Amino acid sequence: AQRNLGVTVTDADWRNFVPGVMILAVDPYEPAQLAGLEPQDVILAINGRPAYQVGDVVQAVANSNGFARITLRNWRDGRLVTADVKLDWLGAPISSQHGPPDLAQELVDRITRYLGMPSIVTRPTGPPDNAVATMETAWDGSRIPVILYDGAFLNDLYRNHGRYASLSVLAHEVAHHFHGDATFYGSFTNAWTQELKADYVSGFVLARAGATLEQTTRAIRYSSSVHGSASHPDMASRLMALEAGWHRGKSR
Ligand SMILES: [Zn+2]
Known part of the structure; x- marks a missing residue:
């Protein structure tokens, strides 16, 4: 059973001191978009575990019980935001x-x-x-x-x-x-x-x-x-x- 956040992500850019995993695209009608996540937002942690690379995001989603609390840096104003994402599609x-x-x-x-x-x-x-x-x-x-x-x-x-x-x-x-x-x-x-x-x-x-x-x-x-x-x-x-x-x- 694969859970899907509905995003395309890429590893952090360490050279420019941007830790986290950046969202490149969000799929329409999928959980991330429904929770308000946007391209260029940077995921810093999921369910309390830090996200340093794409694999961390994949694993956190797989290990979740259908729910992800995501800490991210909003691309518009740099603020830290917490987003609650329901991974089960039925919502x-x-x-x-x-x-x-x-x-x-x-x-x-x-x-x-x-x-x-x-x-x-x-x-x-x-x-x-x-x-x-x-x-x-x-x-x-x-x-x-x-x-x-x-x-x-x-x-x-x-x-x-x-x-x-x-x-x-x-x-x-x-x-x-x-x-x-x-x-x-x-x-x-x-x-x-x-x-x-x-x-x-x-x-x-x-x-x-x-x-x-x-x-x-x-x-x-x-x-x-x-x-x-x-x-x-x-x-x-x-x-x-x-x-x-x-x-x-x-x-x-
Ligand atoms: Zn019947």
Whole structure:
């Protein structure tokens, strides 16, 4: 699990007596930019440990528990500043320039990382107007967790109902793998309780991603085909499960 500050950095310039690690560029929508860091800022310490070279920054980020308190010298006025950076992506907005399906793999990667799960392969070959969590068998017989999705379906959700609508669908499918109730494609028979548990986790993830309750429930309320299965629960139950998970996500 790799945490990402979202910066390009270079070693300090010792010849000119500038200790620290200088930021050359910040990536849009990544944690550093969201915390207000700018190019030419000089990182002096992370989580209480001095940063003398690029490796120190890399290590501090890797060793963190999703949070970095960065001491830096502001490039504008030379002041020492402390910036608190949340390294877990789920606090950050999703770029408005690229929606699913372009981002599907990235979004799923970030959700699994956040939940501490093994990675899941995504593929835009899902059933029409839907997404599904399934297992595939590798050449050596091992089982591979996969999420298949309809790219046009995710794109429509994204365009018409916002970034959290498509995220909630992917989070729901990740949750099926989280609970270990993804089945082989074609034998999809999840019971209501499995569906409601997946909705609960989806609500939890969406809360952590900064979605309001209204945004969290949009996909279910506006797209009747979301996860259509022979045995999907009624909408009221699913909304309750989403809401319960969302409140849980907000509570910590
Ligand atoms: Zn489901």
